[in-house]
Amino acid sequence: MRVELENLTKRWGNVVGADHIDLDIDDGEFVAFLGPSGCGKTTTLLMVAGIYKPTEGLIRFDGQVVNQVAPKDRNVGMVFQSYALYPHMTVFQNISYPLKLKKVPKDEMRKRTQRVADMMSIGHLMDRKPAQLSGGQQQRVALGRALVKEPALLLFDEPLSNLDARLRLSMRSEIKRLQIDLGITSIYVTHDQVEAMTMADRIAVMKDGKLQAYATPEELYDQPRTLFVAGFIGNPPMNFLEVEVTREDGDHHARREGFDVIVPLDRGAKTAGRGTVILGIRPEDITLADEGISGEIYVVEPLGRDDLLDVRIGGASIHVLADPTLGLKIGDAVRLNFNTHKVQFFDPQTEMSLLWTD
Amino acid sequence: MTLRRRIGATIPYVLLILSVVPIVVGYFWLVLSSFSTTTEGLKPVGGLTLENWSFLREPPFGRGYPSIWRVTLNTFVVALSMTIAVVLVSALAGYALSRLNFPGRKQFLSLTLILHAFPSVTLLIGIYFVLRALQLYNTVLGVGLVMIGFELPFGVWLMKGFFDNVSWDMERAALIDGASRFRVWWQIILPTIKPGIAALAIFAFISGWNAWLIPRTFTIGAGQQATLAVYLQNFMGDTVAVQWGAVTAVGLFQLIPVAIFFIFTQDLLLSIYAGGAKGGV
Numbered sequence: 228m229r230v231e232l233e234n235l236t237k238r239w240g241n242v243v244g245a246d247h248i249d250l251d252i253d254d255g256e257f258v259a260f261l262g263p264s265g266c267g268k269t270t271t272l273l274m275v276a277g278i279y280k281p282t283e284g285l286i287r288f289d290g291q292v293v294n295q296v297a298p299k300d301r302n303v304g305m306v307f308q309s310y311a312l313y314p315h316m317t318v319f320q321n322i323s324y325p326l327k328l329k330k331v332p333k334d335e336m337r338k339r340t341q342r343v344a345d346m347m348s349i350g351h352l353m354d355r356k357p358a359q360l361s362g363g364q365q366q367r368v369a370l371g372r373a374l375v376k377e378p379a380l381l382l383f384d385e386p387l388s389n390l391d392a393r394l395r396l397s398m399r400s401e402i403k404r405l406q407i408d409l410g411i412t413s414i415y416v417t418h419d420q421v422e423a424m425t426m427a428d429r430i431a432v433m434k435d436g437k438l439q440a441y442a443t444p445e446e447l448y449d450q451p452r453t454l455f456v457a458g459f460i461g462n463p464p465m466n467f468l469e470v471e472v473t474r475e476d477g478d479h480h481a482r483r484e485g486f487d488v489i490v491p492l493d494r495g496a497k498t499a500g501r502g503t504v505i506l507g508i509r510p511e512d513i514t515l516a517d518e519g520i521s522g523e524i525y526v527v528e529p530l531g532r533d534d535l536l537d538v539r540i541g542g543a544s545i546h547v548l549a550d551p552t553l554g555l556k557i558g559d560a561v562r563l564n565f566n567t568h569k570v571q572f573f574d575p576q577t578e579m580s581l582l583w584t585d
Numbered sequence: 586m587t588l589r590r591r592i593g594a595t596i597p598y599v600l601l602i603l604s605v606v607p608i609v610v611g612y613f614w615l616v617l618s619s620f621s622t623t624t625e626g627l628k629p630v631g632g633l634t635l636e637n638w639s640f641l642r643e644p645p646f647g648r649g650y651p652s653i654w655r656v657t658l659n660t661f662v663v664a665l666s667m668t669i670a671v672v673l674v675s676a677l678a679g680y681a682l683s684r685l686n687f688p689g690r691k692q693f694l695s696l697t698l699i700l701h702a703f704p705s706v707t708l709l710i711g712i713y714f715v716l717r718a719l720q721l722y723n724t725v726l727g728v729g730l731v732m733i734g735f736e737l738p739f740g741v742w743l744m745k746g747f748f749d750n751v752s753w754d755m756e757r758a759a760l761i762d763g764a765s766r767f768r769v770w771w772q773i774i775l776p777t778i779k780p781g782i783a784a785l786a787i788f789a790f791i792s793g794w795n796a797w798l799i800p801r802t803f804t805i806g807a808g809q810q811a812t813l814a815v816y817l818q819n820f821m822g823d824t825v826a827v828q829w830g831a832v833t834a835v836g837l838f839q840l841i842p843v844a845i846f847f848i849f850t851q852d853l854l855l856s857i858y859a860g861g862a863k864g865g866v
């Protein structure tokens with residue numbers, strides 16, 4: 228099912244939950260709503276589900292406006308962070324509840340429930356009550372309940388947040404695989420950028436009720452359109468430095484105290500002569516070298532595969548990933564090489580990208 | 586087990602037994618007295634007798650007075666209808682106040698709180714005139730209605746507290762699963778607050794069963810419309826000597842249903858008190 232949100236807004240008095248959201252989701256697409264808590268992603272999701280009535284704007288399913296359609300008639304399935312299982316019902320009764328409400332004949336109901344339960348590997352737990360299940364099993368029941376009525380749209384509200392890290396990882400790939408196999412259009416709300424990056428076809432980044440960016444994970448990563456998106460996507464996060472870009476002898480120099488790099492022509496040309504701008508560069512695009520910008524190691528954080536170095540350059544602090552076998556210690560002097568083909572530039576006032584906005 | 590530990594384990598029991606003794610002695614006296622002509626302390630004087638229980642066979646105050654069975658039926662009708670009405674109205678009103686946003690919701694909540702805190706004695710005279718005007722004075726129906734009215738603010742607040750603690754997600758899940766609002770209330774929310782409903786039902790039944798002030802005020806003495814508590818009071822009239830034997834017998838009789846009720850519901854009641862905060866009263 229195709230989903231279109233047009234100018235979608237939700238206000239409670241002066242409090243704005245979602246602010247003029249415009250978004251299209253293609254049939255079979257997996258879209259993540261990503262943002263910090265309170266950014267309006269769940270509000271938007273609940274409007275799509277029909278639980279909240281939009282203050283303004285339209286929601287279209289396959290071209291049809293569904294603003295006035297009750298949740299039960301929207302043919303959506305939803306999975307909640309709290310699982311929201313019915314505690315007084317068994318697993319079988321929980322999963323089959325949507326079918327019971329649809330008055331599906333008993334035999335068919337039993338068959339479909341069993342099939343979904345087997346698909347979720349909880350077929351042997353049918354007579355248990357939710358309280359007798361582990362968190363992961365409860366989440367599977369919740370997923371089964373959302374899937375059993377074969378919805379045209381699946382909604383996930385931070386479904387993995389209450390699971391431990393290992394389980395989260397395996398459920399993540401399981402949900403992604405399930406979505407691809409079943410081909411159900413899905414919206415997945417999360418504050419975890421790794422979840423969004425790994426699972427979604429496209430990510431809608433939200434902040435303060437506004438849609439910041441809506442693009443593929445690769446595009447968000449390589450061509451962030453706002454400072455917020457650049458800082459929010461990627462782990463460890465992007466480094467930001469205030470610099471001034473000037474043109475000298477045909478080269479574009481990005482300079483600040485103790486810092487001078489030559490940036491490629493296409494990126495430099497858009498920023499030269501603008502005064503102070505914000506340069507962004509990801510830790511993985513900085514390497515230790517024999518020559519380059521010199522700095523001093525302030526802290527070493529071992530991450531296992533890499534060491535995360537906090538390097539002081541002049542008055543600024545830069546995060547760099549380094550090989551742990553180098554055995555770097557606090558206080559060591561290092562030289563840094565910046566992969567200037569990956570630098571980003573942002574306007575300090577508007578916080579918009581100087582490279583990817585027209 | 587060392588002596589020390591044995592003493593340590595015994596002390597709580599000793600304290601519990603000591604604190605329970607006066608209560609047990611009271612009940613013992615109650616039972617003993619109901620089968621005695623008179624008692625001196627815990628000693629029956631003049632032998633044991635079934636005379637005090639004669640009210641079960643014939644009305645003790647002569648022909649014009651109702652039999653105990655009639656009075657028991659009245660009490661039962663008041664207590665049961667009160668239970669049903671209070672639970673039903675409170676469960677619906679509590680849900681609305683907890684979940685729906687309607688104009689006047691806040692004012693209604695404050696009003697019920699004020700009514701709950703209102704000393705009911707001050708309303709007696711006003712209600713008397715209302716009942717006279719409605720021709721409900723000296724009827725079981727009138728007494729029942731007034732009792733329900735007094736119990737409702739408490740019930741509504743109690744239920745609202747329980748509904749407040751049911752997660753919104755569960756309700757949303759049911760709505761998305763295809764349930765109507767009413768079905769969500771009936772099939773999803775009510776079963777999850779069963780302990781709350783049981784608690785309210787028990788409170789309502791017992792306060793109906795034991796009620797004295799309102800039945801005493803709005804019925805005539807020990808007439809056909811009397812309830813047990815009012816009936817019991819007639820054994821302690823101003824004009825004749827108090828027949829303590831009969832009083833204890835009727836008192837015990839009134840106690841029986843409540844005691845049975847408690848035996849079957851004590852686990853449930855304990856679970857409510859143990860989970861105190863969950864009730865959110």
